[in-house]
Amino acid sequence: MSAALESRGLGRGIETCGAWLLAVIWILPLVYAAWTAVHPTAYSAHFVLDAPLTADNFARAWDAAPFARFFLNTVLLVSMTLAAQLVLCTLAAYAFARFAFFGREVMFLLVLVQLMIMPDVLIVENYRTMNALGIVDSILAIGLPYMASAFGIFLLRQTFKTVPAELDDAARVEGANFLQLLWKVYVPLARPTYIAYGLVSVSYHWNNFLWPLIITNSVTTRPITVGLQVFSSVDQGIDWSIITAATLMTSAPLLVAFLLFQRQFVQSFMRAGIR
Amino acid sequence: MNRANMHVWGWLLLLPAAALLALFTHYPALATILHSLYSTARPNRPSRFIGLDQYATMLDDPVFHQVLWNNTIFALGTIPASIALALLMAVWVNDRLAGRGFLRLAYFTPTILPMIAVANIWMFFYTPDYGLVDQIAGLFGFARHNWLGSRDTVLGCLIVLTIWKEAGFFMIFYLAALQQMPPNLAEAAALEGASRWTFFRRVTFPLVMPTTLFVLINAVINSFRLVDHIVAMTKGGPDNASSLLLYYIFEVGFKYWDTGYAAALTVVLLALLAGLATAQFLYLDKRVHYR
Numbered sequence: 001m002s003a004a005l006e007s008r009g010l011g012r013g014i015e016t017c018g019a020w021l022l023a024v025i026w027i028l029p030l031v032y033a034a035w036t037a038v039h040p041t042a043y044s045a046h047f048v049l050d051a052p053l054t055a056d057n058f059a060r061a062w063d064a065a066p067f068a069r070f071f072l073n074t075v076l077l078v079s080m081t082l083a084a085q086l087v088l089c090t091l092a093a094y095a096f097a098r099f100a101f102f103g104r105e106v107m108f109l110l111v112l113v114q115l116m117i118m119p120d121v122l123i124v125e126n127y128r129t130m131n132a133l134g135i136v137d138s139i140l141a142i143g144l145p146y147m148a149s150a151f152g153i154f155l156l157r158q159t160f161k162t163v164p165a166e167l168d169d170a171a172r173v174e175g176a177n178f179l180q181l182l183w184k185v186y187v188p189l190a191r192p193t194y195i196a197y198g199l200v201s202v203s204y205h206w207n208n209f210l211w212p213l214i215i216t217n218s219v220t221t222r223p224i225t226v227g228l229q230v231f232s233s234v235d236q237g238i239d240w241s242i243i244t245a246a247t248l249m250t251s252a253p254l255l256v257a258f259l260l261f262q263r264q265f266v267q268s269f270m271r272a273g274i275r
Numbered sequence: 276m277n278r279a280n281m282h283v284w285g286w287l288l289l290l291p292a293a294a295l296l297a298l299f300t301h302y303p304a305l306a307t308i309l310h311s312l313y314s315t316a317r318p319n320r321p322s323r324f325i326g327l328d329q330y331a332t333m334l335d336d337p338v339f340h341q342v343l344w345n346n347t348i349f350a351l352g353t354i355p356a357s358i359a360l361a362l363l364m365a366v367w368v369n370d371r372l373a374g375r376g377f378l379r380l381a382y383f384t385p386t387i388l389p390m391i392a393v394a395n396i397w398m399f400f401y402t403p404d405y406g407l408v409d410q411i412a413g414l415f416g417f418a419r420h421n422w423l424g425s426r427d428t429v430l431g432c433l434i435v436l437t438i439w440k441e442a443g444f445f446m447i448f449y450l451a452a453l454q455q456m457p458p459n460l461a462e463a464a465a466l467e468g469a470s471r472w473t474f475f476r477r478v479t480f481p482l483v484m485p486t487t488l489f490v491l492i493n494a495v496i497n498s499f500r501l502v503d504h505i506v507a508m509t510k511g512g513p514d515n516a517s518s519l520l521l522y523y524i525f526e527v528g529f530k531y532w533d534t535g536y537a538a539a540l541t542v543v544l545l546a547l548l549a550g551l552a553t554a555q556f557l558y559l560d561k562r563v564h565y566r
Contacts, residue, residue, distance in 0.1 A: 011471065012372075019367040020374070022360075023381035026439065030384060032407065033396045092292035101285025107293065114300045116552040120500045121521060121544055124528045124537045125303030125310070148295035178284065207389035209503040210521075214529055225391045229507055232395055240399050247392045258387050262380060265387070269444075270451040 037245040057245035061231075064242070066219050067249065070227035073139060077212075077223050078205045081143035085201055086194065088148050093156030094182050098168075108157075114150035123214055130215060137221050142212045146205065152197050159193040160186050196268035206254055224250045304545055311539035315532070322535070329539035339540070341515050342523040345430060349519060350498040352434035353441065358490055360442040362483070365449030366475065386444040394507035397436045398423070401508075423509055426516040433504060433517055441497065445490045452486040453479070492555055499544060520544055 037058065043051040061067070095101065096108055119126060126145050127136070135141045163186055171181050187194075209225040216222045222230070228250045232243045248255075258265050311329050316322035333339050364382045368375050385393065400407040401422040409419050422428050456479070464474045502522040505511055511518030511526065518526070521544065528537030 015367065015370075016372045019372050019378055022364070022367075023378045026443070027381040027384065029393075029396055029400070029439070030388075032400075036399070088292040088295065091288040095285045095288035099281055099285030099288065101282045101289075104285065107289060110301065111292075111296060113304075113552075114296060116496065116548050117300060117304055117545060118496075118500060119299055121524075121541070121548070122300070122303040122307070123525065124534055124541055125307050126299055127528070128306075128310075128534070129298065129303065144295070145299035148292040148299070150296070150300075153292060203387050207387075207391075209389065209391045210506065210525065213506065214525070225389050225503075228389075228395070229391050233507075240402075240405075243395055244399070247395045251388045251392045254387050254389075255384075258384070259380075262376075266379065266383060266447060266450075269386075269447045270454075 033244045033248060036241055037248050039241070041239060041241045057241045058249060061242045061246035061249060065227060065231040065246075067224070067227065067246070069219055070222055070224040070250075071253075073221060073227075074206060074223040074225075077139050077142050078202050080139065081146055081205050082198060082201050084143070084147040085149050085152050086198075089152035089156050089197075090182070090187065092148075092153045093160055094186060096153065096157045097160035097163075098178075111150045111153055114148075115154070119145035120211065123211060126211075127214060136215060137217050139221055139223075141215045142208075142221075142223065143205070145211070149201070152201070155193055155197055156190060159190040163189055192271065195264070196271040199265055199268040203254055307538045307541045307545065310535060311542050313535055315535035325535075329536050332536065333539055333543070338515050338518070338523065342518045342520050345515075345517065346499065346519045348430060349434060349437075350495060352431070353437045353498060354491065354494040356434075357438045357442045357445060358487065358494060360438065361445035361490065362449050362480075362487075364442060364446040365453055366479070368446070369450055369453040382443040382446055384443070385440045386447075388440075390440065390501060390503040391507050393436065393440055394504040397432075397504075398508050401432050423517075424513055426513055429509055429513065429517040433508070436504060437501075441494070445494065448486050448490050449483060452483045456482055488555075488558065492551065495551055496548065499547065520547075 038053050038055070039051045040054055040056070092111070096104065096111075122145070130136050130141045130144075133141075135144075167185055167189075168181065171185050176184060207225060208223075209229070212223050213226045213229065216226060219227075228246055231246055312324060312326060313322045314320075314325045314328070364378075368379045368382065372378065399405075403409055403419050403421045403424070406422070408422060412420070420428065422432050460478055461474065464478060469477070499519075499521060502519055502525065505517060505519060505522045506525075509517040511522050520540070524537050524540045524544065527533050527540060
């Protein structure tokens with residue numbers, strides 16, 4: 001907004017105070033969690049400046065459950081899902097953007113159905129299907145329902161449609177076939193969209209919980225969110241310091257990545273949101 | 276490429292994605308309708324066709340009525356509040372107030388944390404006696420209260436947590452819309468001597484209306500889709516006071532293993548989402564005509 005409407009002394013001062021107050025309220029739960037995690041249990045709800053710092057809670061949480069394995073499972077899940085999504089969505093989006101095939105409009109509407117009816121709500125039937133396929137309790141089964149992503153197809157189709165036809169023609173004159181065209185022209189031009197979609201997808205699947213909870217039941221398949229829930233509900237009783245330490249630990253990779261690439265994250269989410 | 280090749284290659288490129296979508300979105304959506312007409316298979320009694328019996332059971336099921344009511348309250352409690360806060364946050368962050376980097380960080384951070392982690396942290400706030408809420412209330416002389424253990428407060432606690440988690444996410448969409456607003460609008464308004472409130476009410480708010488509708492639809496979907504915090508914090512209790520429709524489906528399907536009834540409940544959820552999709556479609560249709 002222009003400087004003209006901004007600078008209005010008192011009103012602006014009040015607004016700045018309001019904005020900061022809201023920000024402090026918003027960040028407080030995390031600051032609080034961090035406080036609990038780095039202090040001995042006795043200080044978990046006792047705020048004094050000279051409280052001793054400790055990394056003990058993290059060490060105890062790490063030893064109390066196979067978190068290394070949970071992390072590995074999540075990394076496998078997230079990278080497998082994203083890789084499949086990128087390939088499948090690129091091909092489908094290319095078809096929708098550049099091939100006038102029979103039934104294109106109907107198929108596109110059928111793809112968009114998934115924006116409303118997400119795999120998240122089809123848990124009962126998808127469990128039945130996984131059971132029939134014999135892959136219950138596998139990392140593949142967690143990611144499979146999400147691999148053909150309507151959101152990804154939609155986003156990439158919009159981007160591909162903005163590629164100028166002249167570029168298309170020029171490459172064709174050079175003798176490129178349409179798969180080379182996709183790889184050499186469309187994919188590089190859609191880079192920002194890929195980054196945006198990638199970040200949204202990674203944070204979605206890193207955080208996903210209900211479906212992984214249903215479809216997994218062993219240490220070798222459970223992702224970090226399910227591992228955390230099993231850990232905090234069964235093993236720990238009410239030792240909040242350890243639970244918050246484990247909680248921060250599970251969110252740490254995303255949180256650190258977010259703090260480092262904050263602008264990129266926010267812009268990616270923005271890009272993904274503009275339709 | 277000739278015309279026939281165009282059709283063949285178009286379909287071949289689409290096929291892998293279409294097959295997976297059909298298997299894990301379209302098939303289950305249709306299969307759940309079919310399966311809702313059959314009884315749940317038990318060891319001594321195979322599944323058989325029972326027509327609409329599951330739905331008759333549903334009409335008489337007090338828990339079903341309760342979760343629908345809870346879901347309505349939950350949606351009404353979370354959606355308007357988080358949308359209003361999101362818009363406020365976006366205006367502030369967009370406005371180059373002092374420290375806007377920190378403001379944006381603070382508002383957005385809850386969005387990227389797993390709901391399950393957030394629920395763990397907030398559970399401690401709501402703990403009787405030791406929890407932050409009781410400690411602060413204690414300073415003002417209020418008696419201790421079992422926030423998550425009482426029928427009257429449990430849903431409210433989940434609503435507050437959800438608003439905190441979602442507002443920053445919706446802020447992003449508003450921020451995108453605000454940044455596309457032409458700056459000369461504000462300059463013109465300043466020349467006219469319009470107050471900031473007038474400008475917001477007469478210019479900003481109408482201009483971001485499409486974003487509001489987009490966010491609204493996402494918020495409604497989320498209120499039916501997200502139950503992670505219920506699993507972590509309350510398990511739907513006490514006495515189903517905090518159970519939502521999807522959580523009830525999860526309970527019926529995977530705790531009582533009554534898959535027939537769970538299928539029927541899923542049909543209700545799908546019908547709600549389909550209704551929402553139709554409403555959105557009709558609205559978008561209208562918007563196209565306006566142009």
